[in-house]
Every structure is written in structure tokens, then in C-alpha cells.
Amino acid sequence: MSLDATRTEPRRDRPTSQEARRRLDHARGTRLIQLRALTDTGQTVEDHLTSAQKQSIERVLKEIDAAFARVEDGTYGTCLGCAKSVPAERLEILPYTRHCVACQHRAT
16 A cells, blocks of 8 residues: 555544553553563662663553553543543554643643
């Protein structure tokens, strides 16, 4: 299929719950592999860089779990800041995101 081909199917505002779960499962699996690789390096927790990486991965895993909860309660894909739909493109890149880009910028 060429890059300039037109799309024949309409674009949805949000992924289906099945698509969201699939993306979240993939994101979780990737982070668990990264965490396992860090653990297998044999470096101690005192290593500042390793410790920071582990904390970052664990934080994302918690965000993924929270996203699964939002899928279950029907709020997945809704920005927690402004209550508007998070663009599907953003959810493809960050399936566990809680905010649209504008609200994320305001939060940081």
C-alpha cells in the first residue's frame, strides 16, 4: 500500500477496549523485560543509574495498571484534566497516558 493512499475506513476517537488492552499488555510486557534485564546485570541497588531506571520502569508499570482500571470502568481515553477525549494517536504512542497533550504540559 502506498503512503499516499487514502484511508477508506473512518478514524475512531478512541481505541476499542480490546485494542487498549492489547496495547497495554504490550507496554507492560516490554517494561517487565526491561526490569528483568536490569536485575540480571548483577549491579547492586546502590548503583544510582540502575536504581533510577528501576524506579522509572516501576512507575510506568503502576501507570499501566491504572490504565487497565480505566479500561474496566469505561474512562480510558478520557483526559483526567479536561475530560475531553485523548487523541487516538497519543494513545497509540502512550497507551497508559492519563492526559491530553495540553493538560500534560500544564501538569508538568
